[in-house]
Amino acid sequence: MTKPKVSMILSAYNEERFIDKAICSLTNQSLKDIEIIIINDGSTDKTPEIIEKYAEEDPRITVINQSNIGLGASRNKGMAIAQGEYVGFLDGDDWYRLDALEIAYNEAKSKDTDITMYQMINYDDATGRIYENDWFNLNNLDESFDGIVFTPEKTKDFLFDLSVSSCQKIYRNDFLKSINASFPEGIYFEDMPFFFYVYLKAERISIIRHHFYYRRKHNASITHVVDANYLDTVEAGCELMRRFIDNGFYDDYKFDLIAYKINGPRMALMDITEDAKEPLFNLIKEDYEKIKNTEYYQDYLDNLGPKKKKFFLDVIKYDNYEEFKKNNPEY
Structure with missing residues (x-):
């Protein structure tokens, strides 16, 4: 056949x-x-x-x-x-x-x-x-x-x-x-x-x-409203990073890859519904704390532009969303 x-x-x-x-x-x-x-x-x-x-x-x-x-x-x-x-x-x-x-x-x-x-x-x-x-x-x-x-x-x-x-x-x-x-x-x-x-x-x-x-x-589209579904931007970014590292793509693309990984959750945190802001922040913080303990941490510090780098370091610096927002009111 x-x-x-x-x-x-x-x-x-x-x-x-x-x-x-x-x-x-x-x-x-x-x-x-x-x-x-x-x-x-x-x-x-x-x-x-x-x-x-x-x-x-x-x-x-x-x-x-x-x-x-x-x-x-x-x-x-x-x-x-x-x-x-x-x-x-x-x-x-x-x-x-x-x-x-x-x-x-x-x-x-x-x-x-x-x-x-x-x-x-x-x-x-x-x-x-x-x-x-x-x-x-x-x-x-x-x-x-x-x-x-x-x-x-x-x-x-x-x-x-x-x-x-x-x-x-x-x-x-x-x-x-x-x-x-x-x-x-x-x-x-x-x-x-x-x-x-x-x-x-x-x-x-x-x-x-x-x-x-x-x-x-339409109103039921996943991408129509930035709501709790967008919590998954963190895990999707982690999976993306894993695939780049595991397949030898990381070194060739790390400058843009790191910016892309930071930017998805960062923009989501700005736009997400109020009830999901703290849970999203907590997921981002958990991710960044893990990154801090890896060999890739220095790459984030070396390759991120000023705005994304500030976001990255402030998420690590502040213990909770309330403290973070006090110092970053745009989120």
């Missing part, structure tokens, strides 16, 4: 309002030779019934029903069984342009890429407004990247300005398996450690300047 050209992994948790559009954007793709793996991640609404209805009608659909284990673990389950030459991801509240997979597959196949990236576009569920931003447009990749195959070395100076979203890329399945690619499990912001590890392991990358993926913004 020949492999499907693309395996699409769709993970859904309580998406009854949106799952129809997500599934239809896959079943109606102009590329017919695809595998659709739908993971019902413990939904308690009508999501499972809607998924089953489509699975009965389309033999390309495989359904995994499970208790709620989160997006990272769900995607890992999907990757473990994916048979396609290439693998892509779709969230249960988003959707794809109907010719996206055909164009992306032909690009990836013709250039023999490990990763092919394309643009995402935002959709505001409340107003129906469709709007672009520089990050999802991949605007950091200028016209010199058009039509070529490139390596991560070509983006070394702005690696941390690239969009980490796993949904705006397709990946060669054999490549993912060869590097044991996996998402961190049990935390939000799972895309970040996954992206940087996979991207830096890749040898052949290309981009397509078309908006293939529609990203829905």
Whole structure:
């Protein structure tokens, strides 16, 4: 039996309002030779019934029903069984342009890429407004990247300005398996450690300047409100650092990596809801106290800019959030 050209992994948790559009954007793709793996991640609404209805009608659909284990673990389950030459991801509240997979597959196949990236576009569920931003447009990749195959070395100076979203890329399945690619499990912001590890392991990358993926913004979106979910920015940053160190990427990227690691939780502490400020501060402090006792502590002192360095040292200096805030009112 020949492999499907693309395996699409769709993970859904309580998406009854949106799952129809997500599934239809896959079943109606102009590329017919695809595998659709739908993971019902413990939904308690009508999501499972809607998924089953489509699975009965389309033999390309495989359904995994499970208790709620989160997006990272769900995607890992999907990757473990994916048979396609290439693998892509779709969230249960988003959707794809109907010719996206055909164009992306032909690009990836013709250039023999490990990763092919394309643009995402935002959709505001409340107003129906469709709007672009520089990050999802991949605007950091200028016209010199058009039509070529490139390596991560070509983006070394702005690696941390690239969009980490796993949904705006397709990946060669054999490549993912060869590097044991996996998402961190049990935390939000799972895309970040996954992206940087996979991207830096890749040898052949290309981009397509078309908006293939529609990203829905609505009140239940994880990234819509900076709330307790953002506590996971600390663990996601720790996992990112582990992957850089364990895979020999650290020395080449430490200046930008350390800044990136500090900045995520720092910005979250500014914007997070009041009830989560103290818990987030405590997690950051615990992390920084650990760093202080490692061989990497001096790198933080040597490489951080003034604002981030002050934040880093003040978190270590003050015993609790109240004391820290007295001296850093912007947080």
